Amino acid sequence: xxxxxxxxxxxxxxxxxxxxxxxxxxxxxxxxxxxxxxxxxxxxxxxxxxxxxxxxxxxxxxxxxxxxxxxxxxxxxxxxxxxxxxxxxxxxxxxxxxxxxxxxxxxxxxxxxxxxxxxxxxxxxxxxxxxxxxxxxxxxxxxxxxxxxxxxxxxxxxxxxxxxxxxxxxxxxxxxxxxxxxxxxxxxxxxxxxxxxxxxxxxxxxxxxxxxxxxxxxxxxxxxxxxxxxxxxxxxxxxxxxxxxxxxxxxxxxxxxxxxxxxxxxxxxxxxxxxxxxxxxxxxxxxxxxxxxxxxxxxxxxxxxxxxxxxxxxxxxxxxxxxxxxxxxxxxxxxxxxxxxxxxxxxxxxxxxxxxxxxxxxxxxxxxxxxxxxxxxxxxxxxxxxxxxxxx
Numbered sequence: 066x067x068x069x070x071x072x073x074x075x076x077x078x079x080x081x082x083x084x085x086x087x088x089x090x091x092x093x094x095x096x097x098x099x100x101x102x103x104x105x106x107x108x109x110x111x112x113x114x115x116x117x118x119x120x121x122x123x124x125x126x127x128x129x130x131x132x133x134x135x136x137x138x139x140x141x142x143x144x145x146x147x148x149x150x151x152x153x154x155x156x157x158x159x160x161x162x163x164x165x166x167x168x169x170x171x172x173x174x175x176x177x178x179x180x181x182x183x184x185x186x187x188x189x190x191x192x193x194x195x196x197x198x199x200x201x202x203x204x205x206x207x208x209x210x211x212x213x214x215x216x217x218x219x220x221x222x223x224x225x226x227x228x229x230x231x232x233x234x235x236x237x238x239x240x241x242x243x244x245x246x247x248x249x250x251x252x253x254x255x256x257x258x259x260x261x262x263x264x265x266x267x268x269x270x271x272x273x274x275x276x277x278x279x280x281x282x283x284x285x286x287x288x289x290x291x292x293x294x295x296x297x298x299x300x301x302x303x304x305x306x307x308x309x310x311x312x313x314x315x316x317x318x319x320x321x322x323x324x325x326x327x328x329x330x331x332x333x334x335x336x337x338x339x340x341x342x343x344x345x346x347x348x349x350x351x352x353x354x355x356x357x358x359x360x361x362x363x364x365x366x367x368x369x370x371x372x373x374x375x376x377x378x379x380x381x382x383x384x385x386x387x388x389x390x391x392x393x394x395x396x397x398x399x400x401x402x403x404x405x406x407x408x409x410x411x412x413x414x415x416x417x418x419x420x421x422x423x424x425x426x427x428x429x430x431x432x433x434x435x436x437x438x439x440x441x442x443x444x445x446x447x448x449x450x451x452x453x454x455x456x457x
Contacts (some may be wrong), residue, residue: 066133067397070156070348073321077408079224079265081240081251082393083287084446085096085219086215089243090432092210092248095228096170098217101371102246102297103152104112104376108292109293112241113252116155116305117305128315132368133353133354134353134354134395134397134398135397135398136383136398136399136400137397137398137399137400137401138401138402139400139402139450139454139455140401140402140403140404140407140450140454141401141404141407141410141428141434141448141449141450142351142404142426142449142450143189143190143191143407143449144407144408144436144439144447144448144449145187145189145191145192145193145446145447145449146187146191146192146193146446147171147439147440147443147444147446148176148178148444148445148446149176149178149181149196150168150176150178150180150451152443152444152445153412153437153438153445154176154177154178154181154182154422154444154445155176155362155415155435155436155437155445155446155447156174156175156177156203156204156389156414156415157174157194157203157204157205157206157223157259157260157414157415157417157435158172158173158176158192158205158415158417158433158435158447159172159174159206159207159221159415159417160173160175160417160418160423160431160433161173161207161219161236162291162418162421162422162423163238166221166254166424167421167422167423167424168189168424168425169189169241170189170423170424170431171185171186171188171189171194171236171241171446172187172189172274172417172433172449173185173186173187173205173207173221173236173243174186174187174205174380174447175202175203175204175205175223175415176196176202177201177202177203177226178201178302178447180203182198182199182200182201182202182226182227183196183198183199183202184196184197184198184199184202184205184232184234184243185197185202185417186241186242186243187447188241188267189423189424189449191428191447191449194241194242195220195241195242195243197224197234197243197245198244199232200225200226200227200228200232201225201226202221202223202224202225202226202232203224203225203226203257203258203259203260203311204223204224204258204260204311204312204415205221205222205223205260205312205381206221206222206223206260206261206262206273207219207220207221207222207236207262208220208262208263208264208271208317210264210271211271211288211290211296212278213235213294213295213296214290214292214293214294215453216255218236219230219235219236219238219316220233220234220235220262220271220288220296221233221234221235221236221243222234222262222273222288223260224253224254224257224258224259224260224275224276225257226256226257226278226346228246228250229252229253229254229256230233230250230251230252230253230336231247231251231253231273231275231286231298232245232247232253233245233246233247233288233296233298234246235263235355237355242287243440246294246295246296247295247296247297248292248295248296248418249289250280251286251297252280253275254275254277254281254284255283255289256276256277256278256279256311257276257277257278258276258278258310258311259275259276259310259311259312259313260273260274260275261273261274261312261313261315261322261362261446262274262288262315263315263317263336264317265316265317265320265337265412266317266318266320266424267337268354269318270287270428271289272284272285272286272288272301272315272336272338273285273288273290273298273314274286274289274313274322276306276310276311276312276313276324277306277309277310278309278311279308279309280303280306280307280308281306282303282305282306282307283303283304283305283306283310283313283324284298284300284302284303285300285301285302285303285304285338286298286299286301287299287301287338292432298400299348301394302338302340304324304334304342304344305327305342306324306328308326308327308328309326309327309328310325310326310327310360311323311325311327312325312360312361312415313325313358313362313367314322314362314364314374315336316336316364316389317457318366318370319370319389319390320335320336320337321333321334321335321336321398322334322335322336322348323362323374324360324362325360325361325377326359326378327350327351327357327358327359327360328354328358329349329350329357329359330347330348330349330350330352330357330359331346331347331348331362331374331376332344332346332347332444333345333346333393333414345392347374347376347393348356348376348385348387348393348395349388349405350380354378354385354395354398355376355380355385355430356378356379356380356381356383357379357380358377358379358380359376359377359378359379360373360377360378360379360413360415361376361377361413361414361415361416361417361435362374362375362376362416363416363417363418363432364418365389365419365420365430365452365456366389366420367420369447370389370390371389371390371457372388372389372390373389373396373418374388374389374393375416375418375432376385377415377416377435378398378413379412379413379414379416379435382410382411382413382415383398383399383400383413384398384399384400384401384402384413384416384432384434384455385397385398386398386399386455386456399455401434401436401448401450402412405446406437407414407448408436408438408440408441410434410435410439410448411436411437411438412436413434413435413437414435414437414439416431416432416433416434416435417433417434418431418432418451418452419429419431420452426451427451427452428450429451429452429453430449430451430453430456431447431449431451431452432449432450432451433449433450434447434448434449434450435448436446436448
């Protein structure tokens with residue numbers, strides 16, 4: 066082979082070797098490729114399962130981590146006289162409207178004092194008409210239409226914390242006074258804590274719900290005519306709940322039962338006795354709109370399923386308002402301020418609401434709210450607020 070050819074081949078081989086070495090050096094010394102910014106896919110259905118498991122409210126975005134809503138301030142027009150006994154002994158309220166003479170409407174309220182407890186009737190000026198020292202009554206509610214001995218009655222009920230029984234009365238529309246009508250001592254879970262009533266639009270039957278002061282059952286009783294103008298209660302369903310629960314309210318038209326679990330939030334059940342234990346969360350304490358304890362509940366009825374669910378947010382002394390329909394989307398939040406000699410509401414507990422004419426200045430409805438610290442905290446009472454100002 067000619068010498069010049071051998072020289073060219075040697076040069077080409079040297080170039081190839083040097084190129085291979087350079088390529089090897091590049092791969093050995095280059096920085097690692099960055100990790101992908103696309104997250105790994107989450108397990109199928111995990112987001113939905115989490116929302117269901119934690120009871121995230123449906124009907125509006127979950128409030129977890131959201132800013133607290135704006136709070137508007139409304140003023141009361143009337144307050145009741147201070148309740149007997151010092152400290153926070155007032156609690157719940159039940160409004161009865163006299164449709165023939167709205168100015169004669171009354172508010173029935175419990176006194177949960179250990180020594181001087183009972184139930185009272187107040188007129189629309191906040192004056193006490195009657196007080197019955199019938200024990201440490203926790204919550205009160207009423208329904209019209211239960212027939213006793215053939216006559217339609219206004220039935221008032223409550224839970225007696227002294228002896229853990231149902232307490233039942235009828236309200237005389239003429240004298241606006243209460244008469245006990247329990248056929249016997251009707252035992253409940255011990256210790257009981259709260260109470261509400263339900264009249265089924267499906268069956269026409271009347272029911273009472275009693276809530277527990279610890280982990281235990283919510284009890285549902287059917288209320289029946291026992292003869293001689295008396296009422297008996299028969300246990301028809303229990304619903305387990307894991308911690309202290311006081312207020313409840315039933316939507317008679319839509320058949321819902323709302324329950325306030327104080328450190329958790331508001332639950333919605335089917336109110337019919339054969340419906341089982343299924344429930345959904347309306348809203349949760351600490352999620353931006355309710356501040357524990359979650360307390361009083363009330364419903365204002367509108368046409369065609371419209372209306373509102375009122376929830377007492379005791380931790381910040383406000384009332385949260387939700388739609389009554391669908392998945393109960395949040396509407397607004399209000400605080401009850403002072404008005405002249407009437408002080409502002411603090412430590413809200415029980416409440417009740419009606420859209421009916423309750424006489425001036427409540428021709429367009431009435432909201433009644435408990436005030437824990439009336440008169441500088443020495444006593445407690447109830448404030449009356451025109452409903453139209455709250456819902457404007």
